[in-house]
Amino acid sequence: MTTFTDAFYFDALVWDWIIAVYLFLAGMSAGAVMIAIYLKRNVIQGHPSMNGIIRATAVLAPLGIIAGLLILIFHLTKPLSFWKIMIFYNPTSVMSMGVMLFQIYMAVLFAWIAVMFRTELVRLLGSRLPVVDKLLRWLEGYEVGLDRLLGLLALLLAAYTGFLLSALQTFPLLNNPVLPLLFLFSSLSSGAAACLLFGVLVFKESAHSASVRWVHRIERPVVLFELFVLFAFFIGLYFDGGQSQVAAMAAIGGGFWASWFWYGVIGAGMLLPLSLNAVSSEAVRHNKAFIMLVTSLSLIGVLMLRTFILYAGQMTTI
Numbered sequence: 550m551t552t553f554t555d556a557f558y559f560d561a562l563v564w565d566w567i568i569a570v571y572l573f574l575a576g577m578s579a580g581a582v583m584i585a586i587y588l589k590r591n592v593i594q595g596h597p598s599m600n601g602i603i604r605a606t607a608v609l610a611p612l613g614i615i616a617g618l619l620i621l622i623f624h625l626t627k628p629l630s631f632w633k634i635m636i637f638y639n640p641t642s643v644m645s646m647g648v649m650l651f652q653i654y655m656a657v658l659f660a661w662i663a664v665m666f667r668t669e670l671v672r673l674l675g676s677r678l679p680v681v682d683k684l685l686r687w688l689e690g691y692e693v694g695l696d697r698l699l700g701l702l703a704l705l706l707a708a709y710t711g712f713l714l715s716a717l718q719t720f721p722l723l724n725n726p727v728l729p730l731l732f733l734f735s736s737l738s739s740g741a742a743a744c745l746l747f748g749v750l751v752f753k754e755s756a757h758s759a760s761v762r763w764v765h766r767i768e769r770p771v772v773l774f775e776l777f778v779l780f781a782f783f784i785g786l787y788f789d790g791g792q793s794q795v796a797a798m799a800a801i802g803g804g805f806w807a808s809w810f811w812y813g814v815i816g817a818g819m820l821l822p823l824s825l826n827a828v829s830s831e832a833v834r835h836n837k838a839f840i841m842l843v844t845s846l847s848l849i850g851v852l853m854l855r856t857f858i859l860y861a862g863q864m865t866t867i
Contacts, residue, residue, distance in 0.1 A: 818850015
């Protein structure tokens with residue numbers, strides 16, 4: 550029987566739980582941004598800066614990506630040398646291209662937030678930096694293009710976290726072309742949950758607003774498609790045979806990580822929130838306590854999924 554120690558510490562382990570947290574935060578940031586952009590363009594009436602979900606995204610998206618990068622930097626054996634990979638790019642390295650994507654994403658994200666909250670920012674700065682107001686007014690003329698560019702970058706970032714792991718060719722479970730798609734939908738799931746949780750509870754968005762109702766509507770199809778992609782992920786591994794089949798059965802066929810997957814990821818993280826939403830009335834679904842419960846379960850489920858993929862994926866080598 551696999552013990553807790555054996556599950557988290559084994560010879561083939563390269564990336565540990567710290568990397569799982571990094572992948573979770575980066576995905577949550579990207580997912581929240583994609584949802585916020587759609588809300589801004591198609592759902593919210595009035596200025597988007599007044600919306601609680603947009604305000605939550607303006608905090609969570611940059612905080613998630615910065616915290617994730619800091620975790621990655623200090624987890625390296627030589628964190629003081631990290632600046633080199635941010636300047637010297639290697640087009641053949643997935644990690645190097647990912648760092649470039651992070652930098653562009655962060656620059657566009659901060660510009661997007663600054664344009665949306667221009668009035669508050671100018672009021673905060675007063676007359677000290679008039680050039681900032683001029684720059685933001687100029688960027689407002691390209692607001693639609695900024696939305697589209699940031700949406701594309703967020704999409705790439707969500708998928709990139711999967712590409713990063715799928716580039717590990719010696720691990721058959723990770724070297725899977727379906728992994729970026731799985732991480733994309735899990736990013737949307739965690740982004741939606743984080744937006745709802747902080748938008749309603751922290752930034753006081755009405756639980757009955759149009760934006761909250763829209764996020765509620767997309768939760769179910771996103772999680773259902775995530776389940777479908779997860780099914781396709783393991784079916785592909787199983788019918789591929791050889792070490793891929795061994796890796797799939799080692800991950801979900803029994804032992805510690807199989808329990809983690811079936812009871813944690815599938816049960817508590819996906820099926821329980823889906824069931825609660827399905828059997829609850831409209832009034833209950835928009836209750837703050839219910840939103841906190843369901844979104845917390847979804848966030849924990851996505852974090853458990855990233856941890857499961859990372860650890861179970863490294864148990865079997867070619």
